[in-house]
Amino acid sequence: MAASKKEQISQGALRAFAQNGYSETTMDTIAEAANVAKGTLYYHFKTKEELFLHVNQKGVEMLIDSVTGAMKDSTRSVSERMLYVLDEHLRFFAENRELCLLLLSISGDWQRDRLIGTVLSEYFATMEVYFRELQEEGIISPDLEVRTVASALFGMVGFTVLRKMFREEPVYTEETRSTLIRLCQGALGIKRMTEGENAHA
CATH class of the missing domain: 1.10.10.60 (Homeodomain-like)
Structure with missing residues (x-):
């Protein structure tokens, strides 16, 4: 169609x-x-502002739908799901490079950057609720400040993708996935997954 x-x-x-x-x-x-x-x-x-807001809101809604699907994947354990949420961020940004560029670049244009902050607020709210639930279930440390965790996850994956884009390197590779997952495991105290569990479904 x-x-x-x-x-x-x-x-x-x-x-x-x-x-x-x-x-x-x-x-x-x-x-x-x-x-x-x-x-x-x-x-x-x-107006251009209306269109810019629409484009970014639509993109963030797609990102939220994508990571929410990973969060609710009942075929995996809770700790496995956490790592697939990370993996889903990487896959999403790899497949939506122009959106990644828009969401992660700071232009110095106050109006434009404020609009980006506004549309990302729903994403961060979604992630913060999720991390609090993981804390309540004992999956991640209760000492972690969830707003920082959500920001760090978004930045870690997003800027990894941006750098690879600028260097014209493949983005969604097993080496990149494995490295980001191991970093996330170490930071959040999640047990290491087996090779079979680590394979993306």
Whole structure:
């Protein structure tokens, strides 16, 4: 099925923002990237700010859905699920590189960076609730401050992906997954998984 006009505009805007940055992207640029007439663009989105917020909100909702699915995977133990949540972050960012670039780059544009902070708040709230539940179940240390844990997880995976993108290296590799999982295990005190458990389903 062909993408709707709104979806077509959203995809074009994501490319334009990722390639040009927020400040240098105009509605004309977005219309060209999305291959739509300016009238069509303005019919769906009145301002660049509205479109930027839409693109990022949609991306963060996708990320939340992705990691929530890993959190609720009842085929794995609770501690195994924690590590698959990490793995899901890496897979998601590897498959959505332009979104990763938008969410993790600080532009110095106060309005743009404030919008990013706003759309990420729901993601961080979701992760903080999850980490508190893990603490209550004795999976991770009760001494850990969950807001810092959520921020560190997001930054660790996100900036690993960004650096690999800038170096034009493969992102979702077994070596990268294994290293991040071991770092996470050590930091959170999760028991080491066997090779069979460590394989991504």
